[in-house]
Amino acid sequence: MLFVWIGLWTVGLLLILTDPKRSTTRWISSIAFTGGSGGLSAVLGDSIIPYLAAHAGYTEQTLHIWQLIEIALSKVCYYGLPYTFLMFTLVYYPQPIPRKLLTAAPYALLAPIAVSFAFQPKDTAPIPYSYVMLWTTPYILLGVALLAVAAFRERNTYLRLNRMLTMIAAAPTLMFAMFTMYILPAYYGVYDFWRYNLWVIIFTLAVILVSSLRYGFMGLQISIQNQKRDYTLRAITSGTAILNHAIKNDVGKIKLFSQKLKMDARASGNVSAEADIEVIMSATQHIYEMMSRIQGQTQEVDLQLEEHRLDAIIRDTLSALEPEFSAGQVEVAADLRYEKPFVCDSAQLTEVFTNLFTNAAEAMPGGGKLHVKLFETKRTIVAEVQDTGAGMDKKQLKRVFDPFYTTKAGKKLNFGLGLSYCYHVIQKHKGRMNIDSKPGKGTTVYISFSKRHHALK
Structure with a gap:
């Protein structure tokens, strides 16, 4: 125990530190804390209290x-586990629940718990099993039931995977606990079978650990990755600013003296020297453009938040890239169902x-289909960008947001900063960005924004 x-x-502590403002995180953390309280109770009863009783110096009062x-x-x-579990599933359920009902539920569901204290447990039983x-x-x-319905009704591939993992982690453990902690004691007088909960809890923790490492569980993986990427981006931002300043100064000197040498070579009729100086000037200009582009994609994002239409932003971007799509034989299908005001930085x-659509087009050099969706769930606004390109393997997928990592080796002026920049901008909007990809099956990018921060009523 x-x-x-x-x-x-x-x-529970890791989850609540990951995203303390999200109600689903708070409730699932409560499940972990209430379940863990039972383990601590068993440790006290089995080990600590007998140890204290066996040693002198501890009074009966202590x-x-x-x-x-x-x-x-x-x-x-006993009382908190079913309550926190049901509250979590009510909040986690994707279909809208009337606000008044959701507000009253935490208090209404406490009523049976309060009544439980009015019943006297039999003999040495910890609770009145027959009533509880x-x-x-x-x-x-x-x-x-709510977890199962939420998982099987979810149409978004990425969200369905997360809901399935949540159901696999929570449902077996709670069902087993229902029999060992309540039904068996109430009907058969078997009181100690709850000790076997250890094995299903180990299974639950294993599911959470594996899913956190591979897919993310209730935002746990995202938080760890975000902290690493934030630190990397801050270091790159600082470093490139210093490097860019130093290089620009030296490039400026090279350009100035190259122009002077070029004029001298031209005046003396030295055609060969003039050509060589042209090569030097071209190289310095290339360095200058390269550093400017790197700095542009690593500098701190300063949002200018205004009211816009997210569907209009996506339509305009698709329209601007239409020549590129046509040239690459990319068929675009847009299903933009969210048409409400949205607070964001339009630029x-x-x-x-633009980065996402261009990446998708480049992933389909022989042509293909680009599916763009925009829809809303109970609490989020989701943009989905899916291509039918070559896809990525697990190794590539793990590094896809890392600065300077690129799968487009050989592309001119491609530094692997596009998706890092996208991630940074989405995070600044308090959103989330995830990528699902498999070799030969294309790539899907999911971007979700909280309605609380962006949607206008």
């Missing part, structure tokens, strides 16, 4: 306090979508 306590509280703490933690687990089972079982069954998002 020590592992259960440490494991669940660690996951031991009684520790026993009260054990009982309190046990009830936090009447509300905990429906709470867990309804929560599992920066135009650059983001």
